[in-house]
Amino acid sequence: MEGQMITAPHAAGRRIRAPGPAAAGKGSAAGSALIIVLWVTGLLAMFVAGFAFDMQIEARIASASRKKLKAEYLARGGYALARMALMETLDGDVNNPDRSVYMGKGNDAQLRNGVIALAQGGGADFSRELDGGSISVSIQPENASMNVNSLIFAGDRQKTYEAWKDLFDIADVPFENRDALVDCLVDWVDENDLTQINGAESEYYESLDPPYSAYNGPIAAVEDLMLVKGFAERMPETGMTIYDSVAGYLTTYADNEKININAAAEETLIAFFGMDQQIAEAIVSERRGADDLEGTEDDKPFKDINDLLSRVPVLDPGIGAHLTFTAAGRFRVRIAGQVGNLTHSVVCVLQLADKKLKVLYWFEGEQEKTPVVPAAAEMF
DSSP: OTTOEEEOTTSTTOEEEOOOHHHHHHHHHHHHHHHHHHHHHHHHHHHHHHHHHHHHHHHHHHHHHHHHHHHHHHHHHHHHHHHHHHHHTTOTTTTOSSHHHHHTTOSOHHHHHHHHHHHTTOOEEEEEEETTEEEEEEEEEGGGSEEGGGGOOTTOHHHHHHHHHHHHHHTTOOHHHHHHHHHHHHHHHSSSOOOOTTOOOHHHHTTSSSOOOOOOSOOSSGGGGGGSTTTTOBOTTTOOBHHHHHHTTEESOOOSSOEETTTOOHHHHHHHHOOOHHHHHHHHHHHHTTTTOTTSTTOOOOOSHHHHHHHSTTSOGGGGGGEESSOTTEEEEEEEEEETTEEEEEEEEEEEETTEEEEEEEEEESSOOSOOSOTTOOOO
């Protein structure tokens, strides 16, 4: 009972009051309050930790966005550098026999050596380190590759086969695929609906999902080869598609059927002229000079077929009919702006004519895919 007095048997005269219901209630309330405080503290800690994590993620995203934007502007700066180099090839002193005349016009030796190389039919590479980032620029004459349309003869299947033979060899295209690939190429460009033995005309392509028709004309872009039956197949040994294995040697922007001997890579010379690797290496080494680098002071580009044959005498003189020694005004420019591990790329084809640069092809992003600027693009 509340207020009851209990006498302890061993404590004479001392009385102890038993806790009543009110005292017990106070203890329970204190325990509950403590639990609530602990829960609230835990929830607040979780909220603060979550907020801090979100802020950290947002900071990383903001940092990545800044780097991405910076890389994009660095790439644009690289494009401006490429334009400047190409316009510099119009300087009357670039081809002065006394190299020092042009070199003395500025103190950027890398740029000026590259401009001279471009003016003489070769390629050039430039690099810049800028404010925590970097720019790399590669400029190559477009006729360092072969125009794909010069390899397809609508009325001559055998001639087409011979034109592709060496390219198929260096690209390791399986022999069992080659006849069908050539037949499909001829069917793709010829104007009739008669199918080659292993070929495909619009009837086949219109049965696909999505359907489309054979082009029945010259190939407009190298990427169009992916539409031709057989080129999207993967080769068992490498896993690459047949298109990927051959596309790097080809273009549709070179305006003739000749290869630029002052810019073509060793593999390109082997792929289109059937020469062995030692001869191709000798040609490239001869034009690069003692340092074996393109676009440097000791480059020795070939002036004409007589100069080429005198310096690489093992070549057949008939090769001259398939060669050119100048860039013909069209250049493929590859640019990378890099900040940390982020890279922004630009790939374009520029035409230099009448003292103006015109964009024929433009891709911008992480990697080159398809053209996004038509051939009739306006000048920048």
